Amino acid sequence: MASRPKLRLLCLHGRCQTSATFQGKIERLIAKSASCADFVFVDGPVELPLQHEERVNTKGWWEEGEARSLHAPRIREVLSQAWSELGPFEGVLGFSEGGLVAQLACHWASEGESPFASLRFGIFAASPELTESCATEGMKSLHMASSKDTVVPLEESKRLAARFSNAEWLEHEAGHVFSQRSEDLRRLGEFLELRREQLLPEELASVEEVEADDRLSQEQKDEVEALASIFMEELTIFKPTCPVRLAVKVLHERASLRFFFPPLYPQVPCVCDLDSEDLGVQLRRRELLEAVEAAREPEGFPSVMAMVQEAQRWIEEHGVTIDQGLPSDGTAEEDEPAEAWWLCEDAQVDQELLTQAEKKAAELLPDGSSGSRSWARQCGAGAYGKPWRFTVGLVGKPSAGKSTLFNAATRCEKEAAMAPHPFTTIDPNVEPGWFAVPCPSVTLQCQDECEPEHGRADRGQRRFPLLVKDVAGLVPGAYLGYGRGNAFLNDLLDADSLVHVVDASGRSDAEGVDHGKAGKGHDPLKDVEWVRQEIHMWIFCNVRAKWHSVRKRAKFAPLQPLAAERLFGLFTGYHCSQQLVAQVYESTGHRIATLPQDVLNWSEFDLHLLVACFLRVRFPIVIALNKADTAEAQEHIVRAQAALGNAVAVSARSELWLLQQQRKGHLTYLEGGGPQSIAITEHAPEDVRDQVSQLRQKVLEVYGSTGVMEVLSRAVLQRSPVFCCPVSEFTTLQSLSSGGYSTKSKLVTMMMLRPLSTVEEVHAALKNEKLVRGDLVRAEMLHISTGQVSVLRREEVLKPEGAQAATFVLRILTNKKAK
Ligand SMILES: Nc1nc2c(ncn2[C@@H]2O[C@H](COP(=O)(O)OP(=O)(O)OP(=O)(O)O)[C@@H](O)[C@H]2O)c(=O)[nH]1
Numbered sequence: 001m002a003s004r005p006k007l008r009l010l011c012l013h014g015r016c017q018t019s020a021t022f023q024g025k026i027e028r029l030i031a032k033s034a035s036c037a038d039f040v041f042v043d044g045p046v047e048l049p050l051q052h053e054e055r056v057n058t059k060g061w062w063e064e065g066e067a068r069s070l071h072a073p074r075i076r077e078v079l080s081q082a083w084s085e086l087g088p089f090e091g092v093l094g095f096s097e098g099g100l101v102a103q104l105a106c107h108w109a110s111e112g113e114s115p116f117a118s119l120r121f122g123i124f125a126a127s128p129e130l131t132e133s134c135a136t137e138g139m140k141s142l143h144m145a146s147s148k149d150t151v152v153p154l155e156e157s158k159r160l161a162a163r164f165s166n167a168e169w170l171e172h173e174a175g176h177v178f179s180q181r182s183e184d185l186r187r188l189g190e191f192l193e194l195r196r197e198q199l200l201p202e203e204l205a206s207v208e209e210v211e212a213d214d215r216l217s218q219e220q221k222d223e224v225e226a227l228a229s230i231f232m233e234e235l236t237i238f239k240p241t242c243p244v245r246l247a248v249k250v251l252h253e254r255a256s257l258r259f260f261f262p263p264l265y266p267q268v269p270c271v272c273d274l275d276s277e278d279l280g281v282q283l284r285r286r287e288l289l290e291a292v293e294a295a296r297e298p299e300g301f302p303s304v305m306a307m308v309q310e311a312q313r314w315i316e317e318h319g320v321t322i323d324q325g326l327p328s329d330g331t332a333e334e335d336e337p338a339e340a341w342w343l344c345e346d347a348q349v350d351q352e353l354l355t356q357a358e359k360k361a362a363e364l365l366p367d368g369s370s371g372s373r374s375w376a377r378q379c380g381a382g383a384y385g386k387p388w389r390f391t392v393g394l395v396g397k398p399s400a401g402k403s404t405l406f407n408a409a410t411r412c413e414k415e416a417a418m419a420p421h422p423f424t425t426i427d428p429n430v431e432p433g434w435f436a437v438p439c440p441s442v443t444l445q446c447q448d449e450c451e452p453e454h455g456r457a458d459r460g461q462r463r464f465p466l467l468v469k470d471v472a473g474l475v476p477g478a479y480l481g482y483g484r485g486n487a488f489l490n491d492l493l494d495a496d497s498l499v500h501v502v503d504a505s506g507r508s509d510a511e512g513v514d515h516g517k518a519g520k521g522h523d524p525l526k527d528v529e530w531v532r533q534e535i536h537m538w539i540f541c542n543v544r545a546k547w548h549s550v551r552k553r554a555k556f557a558p559l560q561p562l563a564a565e566r567l568f569g570l571f572t573g574y575h576c577s578q579q580l581v582a583q584v585y586e587s588t589g590h591r592i593a594t595l596p597q598d599v600l601n602w603s604e605f606d607l608h609l610l611v612a613c614f615l616r617v618r619f620p621i622v623i624a625l626n627k628a629d630t631a632e633a634q635e636h637i638v639r640a641q642a643a644l645g646n647a648v649a650v651s652a653r654s655e656l657w658l659l660q661q662q663r664k665g666h667l668t669y670l671e672g673g674g675p676q677s678i679a680i681t682e683h684a685p686e687d688v689r690d691q692v693s694q695l696r697q698k699v700l701e702v703y704g705s706t707g708v709m710e711v712l713s714r715a716v717l718q719r720s721p722v723f724c725c726p727v728s729e730f731t732t733l734q735s736l737s738s739g740g741y742s743t744k745s746k747l748v749t750m751m752m753l754r755p756l757s758t759v760e761e762v763h764a765a766l767k768n769e770k771l772v773r774g775d776l777v778r779a780e781m782l783h784i785s786t787g788q789v790s791v792l793r794r795e796e797v798l799k800p801e802g803a804q805a806a807t808f809v810l811r812i813l814t815n816k817k818a819k
Pocket residue numbers: 396397398399400401402403404405417418419420421422423424425426471472473474626627628629630650651652653654
């Protein structure tokens with residue numbers, strides 16, 4: 001494991017940005033150089049007025065019209081605070097106005113002013129020059145500039161570079177931006193690596209050297225000493241000793257937690273990071289770090305010990321996915337029968353048992369039923385009190401049309417690659433797309449005055465955003481690592497539900513190779529079964545490989561209380577809580593109280609059933625019978641829809657074509673609509689007219705629409721979300737919008753929340769989005785069908801009536817008025 005510490009780099013945003021937006025702009029650089037440097041962001045001290053369509057105020061470093069000189073006390077204060085709470089920093093990186101601030105920092109460091117003396121280099125992107133000449137002695141620099149920059153001319157950036165001796169120069173064509181071109185990122189990465197080698201030697205320090213360093217506080221020295229006596233050779237202390245940088249091994253040689261003490265630690269928090277080259281650990285990195293962060297002691301107290309212990313506990317608890325792919329831990333029971341079902345090789349899955357388990361699971365948990373159960377809340381960890389940003393994952397075999405559906409669903413200008421050969425897509429594409437929700441304006445008879453935030457109310461529905469994720473094609477045996485195998489399956493983990501894209505034309509075989517019209521005719525119904533089973537086997541094999549660890553706990557009396565936690569913990573890697581797994585466990589007819597005795601007698605079927613039920617709840621799947629426009633598809637679609645509840649005929653290519661023609665001005669098209677939704681413009685070419693008439697005949701008249709919007713909507717509604725329209729008055733139906741203002745138009749704002757959200761959580765979500773201020777005083781609901789108003793209790797759960805999507809018109813009163 002690397003023994004060299006990382007650089008700390010202070011990043012300064014440009015005018016009209018914030019630390020968060022700037023971080024987003026350079027995220028590729030951060031990702032590429034994460035192993036070499038920590039990127040730390042701070043906000044400028046001047047809050048700029050809200051601009052059109054902005055939801056938060058952006059920041060700047062100087063007031064409007066103020067001279068940008070070396071005399072800048074407000075900026076010095078911000079930087080000094082950053083240095084003592086988040087620093088010290090070896091480097092500074094500034095974009096545009098932030099580049100001026102970076103010059104100030106270099107100047108103060110060159111002059112030896114406290115606390116900036118640690119600073120050794122600067123990266124200046126699209127940076128103007130300070131009016132007064134600043135000191136640059138001892139500073140290395142890299143300058144990024146563009147001849148296409150119309151804000152800061154190239155010449156000015158060149159003059160700035162000339163002020164530094166040995167300046168490195170990097171020119172690009174992208175204009176007034178921080179270039180994210182791979183070539184430029186590589187150069188920047190090399191520059192950072194070199195600084196790291198020069199400034200941070202690969203040398204370790206002893207506890208005595210830490211003790212002897214006068215620059216460190218006694219509290220910091222005491223903590224290092226205590227850690228050394230507890231962790232001994234598991235602890236590494238890096239040189240130089242000030243600031244303190246440590247690493248503690250938490251998983252033998254495979255992972256360490258790194259700690260960095262800012263000068264004011266423990267009064268300000270230490271920085272903690274996970275260092276691991278192990279894939280299993282990296283996959284869980286964010287979760288592990290969240291758990292570790294939550295274990296911090298209050299400020300003023302040493303935290304490293306508690307954080308390391310939490311990491312060790314978490315790793316033990318989640319062992320299943322952490323050491324995925326690692327050699328066995330050797331804990332398999334010696335006395336287990338050699339032919340036991342849980343000791344099988346991966347490839348040995350009893351297909352018959354799996355099919356039976358799926359059937360039983362479908363009876364126990366019919367499609368779309370889980371959202372209305374009392375435990376639907378447990379599905380998807382902890383995002384209550386916030387709007388639900390829903391992600392639909394598109395899965396299916398290669399060339400089924402996933403990327404075409406993705407491009408159609410997201411109206412993506414920069415289209416995901418589509419081609420008639422397998423594995424066109426390797427890395428997942430993620431973009432915002434749209435689905436349709438019932439709009440309450442229809443029943444409330446105000447459709448004409450209703451202007452939804454997105455699009456408009458039409459045919460009783462309105463558009464609502466979601467994220468669509470297009471992943472690589474799945475091939476048989478993916479769970480064993482074929483195709484892109486497990487990496488692909490991992491890409492799906494953040495999806496809230498799945499759309500399985502099936503090539504309903506039957507022209508392509510199981511591997512996705514298109515045999516055209518001459519193809520023998522593959523039965524698309526076979527594909528439908530197979531994808532669910534592939535995901536099932538992936539989870540099943542992962543759990544089965546650790547089954548011995550559940551048995552171990554169930555067998556020995558002192559460990560029995562841990563058996564349930566262990567079993568449920570084996571599922572939490574699929575982004576869900578232990579409580580959810582516990583509820584799914586009970587839905588299979590078992591009782592948690594007798595779990596240790598029961599699981600010892602479990603057959604392979606029992607585990608299949610648990611996995612099948614879990615899958616139905618965690619990853620509900622809707623089928624898109626794609627390529628509905630082809631002649632061969634019709635027969636298959638009729639058969640498939642008769643056999644399956646949740647299958648929609650789709651022609652992704654037609655939807656995409658319509659959107660492209662609309663963009664070219666050849667027609668107008670109401671997305672998701674039927675034969676009447678297309679109006680050809682006067683000057684449309686003849687071939688476009690022909691195509692439209694074919695498309696109407698083959699798709700819209702047969703299936704009602706292209707099916708794209710429909711299939712996404714079904715995928716979302718499977719998870720039973722709650723939709724809320726907050727209004728200021730029921731009489732006017734005027735919406736609440738940003739800042740708590742009410743708008744002139746009716747029912748503008750709609751928010752999607754997780755199933756069974758309470759009134760209190762709706763309030764929290766509205767507050768989170770800055771639609772209301774203050775504490776909840778009273779909540780009222782307008783019954784859309786009767787026009788009656790009722791008062792809601794704060795703990796009241798918002799439940800749909802019947803199978804309809806749950807849409808609520810609410811009036812939330814708080815103790816603070818809108819600003
Ligand atoms: N006729 C017809 N062809 C379609 C439709 N959707 C996609 N195709 C074609 O099917 C081929 C494969 O489409 P892609 O969208 O690249 O398929 P994919 O599932 O993303 O494939 P991989 O990325 O390789 O997994 C392309 O030639 C598409 O034009 C459709 O609705 N109708």
